[in-house]
């Protein structure tokens with residue numbers, strides 16, 4: 001299954017990239033990232049075209065990368081600029097790809113596609129990650145041995161929290177809640193409104209062991225390929241959200257291969273901004289729920305599927321799948337368009 005091209009993918013959090021070379025496979029492409037001496041983050045291919053050594057094992061000298069195997073030197077755009085052998089002639093076509101990068105919202109966005117089609121306006125809004133006036137954010141990266149669309153299914157269909165995260169994030173109000181899916185352009189919105197029920201245990205604890213009925217909302221925004229922002233919170237039943245507690249959850253999935261992904265998560269809370277312990281509670285909850293429950297389930301699902309495609313396996317669908325299926329349709333249409341353009 002190819003990946004959608006001519007889109008931004010998240011390659012890293014900005015603070016992951018510095019003067020130490022960092023490699024990450026994105027959409028099956030080996031990518032090397034580092035900062036130039038002037039601080040600019042850059043990304044080039046990580047596979048030396050001579051004998052395919054991983055460049056990140058080499059040396060970063062100034063702005064240039066020196067291959068660890070036979071010493072060819074590449075500049076920050078991926079062009080070979082020095083051959084230390086013989087007469088020093090640089091073979092024609094000796095280069096690795098150079099990728100357009102954007103630093104925005106505390107994230108490094110990499111453009112996978114044709115450089116002449118780079119379009120900054122396609123980066124979705126994740127400004128909560130860097131909006132320190134209104135939010136306090138904790139964040140991290142999880143590696144999952146699962147296809148990115150399986151992870152989208154998981155995140156867009158939050159009906160699973162009652163089962164997979166029983167006793168932590170689940171509540172009976174979620175099951176009887178109202179689920180509405182809407183699409184605007186390529187953006188899918190999958191919203192769940194769960195009024196007048198007891199808060200999920202983790203939320204109840206964070207809300208000072210409130211113990212009384214709350215309104216709970218879980219509104220997920222999705223943009224291709226798998227950039228998700230969850231607006232989620234609880235407030236006393238019938239009251240405005242300002243009287244409760246809520247967060248923006250960043251869930252951005254970048255495909256590594258067809259069967260593995262990088263999961264960039266963030267929790268930007270709109271309450272207790274000056275209490276780091278409120279962030280620690282979230283970090284623990286993420287470790288238990290995402291890493292300890294979602295990841296093993298998604299990896300087990302991927303194992304069950306092997307390399308078979310989702311559609312060929314003819315899965316059964318139920319109501320909560322409406323949002324995830326809409327996202328899958330957007331991806332499938334983009335891939336068909338891509339195929340047509342390549343054939344033309």
Ligand code: FES
Nearest residue numbers: 048050051067070
């Ligand atoms: S593999 Fe890089 S110079 Fe030989």
Ligand SMILES: [Fe+2]
Nearest residue numbers: 161165289294
């Ligand atoms: Fe989950």
